[in-house]
Amino acid sequence: MRLAALLLLGLAVPVACSEEGRPQEPGPSRSSDGWVERYPMLYDPRVMGDDDPEVWARLPFERLLLRREGCYGVCPVYEVELRRGGPSRYTGGAHAPREGEFTGPASLYAYGLLCAAVEDLRLEDLRESYTAGWTDDETVVVEWERDGKTHRVSDYGRRAPPAFQAYRALFDELVDGMSWTPIEESR
DSSP states (O other): OHHHHHHHHHHHSOOOBOTTSOBOOOOHHHHHTTHHHHOGGGTOHHHHTOOOHHHHHTSSOSEEEEEEEOOSSSOOEEEEEEETTSEEEEEEOTTOSSOEEEEEEOOHHHHHHHHHHHHHTTGGGSOSEEEOSSSSOOEEEEEEEETTEEEEEEEESSOSOHHHHHHHHHHHHHHHTSOOEEOOOOO
């Protein structure tokens, strides 16, 4: 799973190389496409841990969601919702890495990386649903909200394109690395 996240990182945040294959400093070609300005936390270590509300507010998505709906076997059942600059929520059911309800902060870097991945992998161009022709498989749903409009892609049986699979793997990897605090049930 970590390998998939690293591969996605390579897709989402490519390093410009010269003709000889040596890395170049970000220059006009990198800057002109807007990535450095739009996602400074991915390029500048001084911004990675910045909790400035203005930096968060410039990110394009209000919320990101991953839901794994399980299968007849041991597929995990959970939902995780990350909110721009706000608390994240994790609800885990059967076979999930953690069961119950949890809250925790998403880092600016992780949230920014997921936002950049949605755009760079062109997830908004995907169909709403991909379905295998058999039963007893897992359904994975991702959602993102931009300007009050929710976009959703559902994948049953791993029929969605590789960009979807890479995004799901990155999302899972980042969620696994977050610090989650159990939400105490009210009495």
